[in-house]
Amino acid sequence: MGKLKHFIEQSWLLIVSSFVFGLLLAATNYALEPTIRQNRIDKLNRLAKGLLPDAVHFREVVERIELTSSRGKTSDIAVYKGEGDGEKCVGWSFTVSGSGFADRIDLVVAVDAKFENFAGYDVLMSNETPGFGDRIKDKDYYFWKQFKKGLPVGQLKLVTSGDPEKVDSEIVAISGATISSEAVVRILNDTVGQIKEQMAKKGLISNGK
Secondary structure, three states, X not given: OHHHHXXXXXXXXXXXXXXXXXXXXXXXXXXXXXXXXXXHHHHHHHHHHHHOOOOOEEEEOOOXXXXXXXXXXXXXXOEEEEEOHHHOEEEEEEEEEEEOOOXXXXXXXXXXXXXXXXXXXXXXXOOOOOOOHHHXXXXXXXXXXXXXXXXXXXXXXXXXXXXXXXXXXXXXXXXXXXXXXXXXXXXXXXXXXXXXXXXXXXXXXXOOO
């Protein structure tokens, strides 16, 4: 009993402090949540604009798109219509996610107005290995450039060697970062086809046209 009393006497301050700090952290996160969310939206719009430079603004489509993961888990994503002058559609943009080598990877993806070709992708969030896996976001590196050459929307295949200048379904992996390269290809293969199919069903596109 004496040992228990001694423990309580020695640890009560730590317990109370931990509780108070937990409350303060929760309150801070709650207060900053709108700012964090807005910063993420601003970054998404900035990246989407870089992929679809002809877009004057982006408008979220009313219909939500539901994705089903390989494990059967479903989630909703927002799709944004990139509109140019006169509200003409110049392309579509959306955010998709998946597991990378080090952590979760969030990609901002853009396709053309007919949903036939990629307009490219950018990285919204990634913690891949510096100098290797993080080359997935290097716009001067051949891996990223492969998606900016009018790559047809469809199932992609990762290869360890080949001609990165060739525009086809074979994506040449980053040397020394096959897992990160594979993650990008897997994320796109798992999501883009589903998005295109549902958009066609909802009348947002007509057979990709």
